[in-house]
Amino acid sequence: MSLYLVFDIGNTRLKWAAVESTQNIADRNKKLWAYSGSISNQSFQSPELRVELSDYISKTMPKPDAIGFCCVAGDTAIQNLRSLFPQWQDLNWKQLTGDSPYEGLRTLYEDPSQLGADRWAGVIGARALSSTNTLIINAGTATTIDLLGGNGVHYGGWILPGLNLMQESLSSNTAQLPLAVRSSTTAAQASFGMNTNGAMTGGCDAAQMGAILRAAYLAKAMNHPVERIWLDGGNAKILANEIKQFPELAALPVEPIEGLVLRGLWAWLLQNL
Incomplete structure (x- = not known):
């Protein structure tokens, strides 16, 4: 049995997980990651905290x-x-980039080397989970939306500010708008905001949903109608709840899945050992 360690260094956090060769990439059990964790990028810049992370990982697994x-x-x-x-x-290190080949997939990106490595890993992870026309949404610091055809072709995607960035930009670039506060009990809004906080959070949610709806309409016009939506990232559950408010998307399998990028890294690593 072999053990593999994968790292996803995003804009805000470093995430890691270890998987065993006996495990199935398509397994969606939350206990899939026997060893896993994350730290903020700010913490990762500290030599002392990197030593602690190294010590923790090497003693845990x-x-x-x-x-x-x-x-x-x-x-x-x-x-x-x-x-x-x-x-x-003596460890074998492998770096996945936007132009890293993966059997069964190809991208139509004009310059694949400019495709975000995390986006490409997410596409690979989605392919490992299903072979249908899929929207892959990573709702993190930025929100990325990518279309993967059931034929294994990545048709490109969009990048827009994430929910937190949208809310913070309103506060930092206006004179009288406060920083919007989203509580854990905030429900998906199906109406206009009736106070400033609700207007800001609802407006940012609507902007995200507008992009998702537009992506679904465009995929249909391209004869690759969306059959499934995978959601990853810190705001995945928020967007999943919003999607349920739209009849055009509510009937689709919409699944928040943690570690889609890590899953794609795992699948890619297995092809390159």
Whole structure:
């Protein structure tokens, strides 16, 4: 049995997980990740906290047979990652980028090297889970929306500010609007906001949903009507609840799934060992 360690360095957080060769990539059981965790990118910049992370991982799990990673946070973050395990100098490190080939998939991106590695990993993860026309939505710092055809073709996608960025931009760039507060009990809004906070959170949600609806309409016009939506990222559950308010999308399988990028890294790593 082999053990693989995968890292996703995003704009805000570093996420990691370890999987065993006996596990199934398509398994959606929440206990799939035997070892996993995340820290903020700000914490990861600290040498002391990197030592703690390295010590924690190396003492929590056996030495892995290989490490796969993707990064959208810059070269310094990659250097910090690769310095984590000096005691495991012989480890096989594999970096997934936007132009990394994956059997059964191809992208129509004009320059695949400019495709975000996390987006491509999410597409691979979605392909490992299903072979239908799929919208892949990563609702993190940015919200990304990608269309993957059941034929294995990635038709491109969109990048827009995430929910938090939208809300923060209203507060920081206007004179009288406060920072909107979204409580854990905030329900999906099917009407206009009746106070400033509700108007701001509802407006940002509506902007996200407008992009998702537009993507679904465009996919249908391209003869690849959406049959499933995968949602990953910190705001995935919020958008999943919003999607249920729209008859055009509510009938689709809409599933928030944690670690879609990590799952794609895992699938890609297995093809490249």
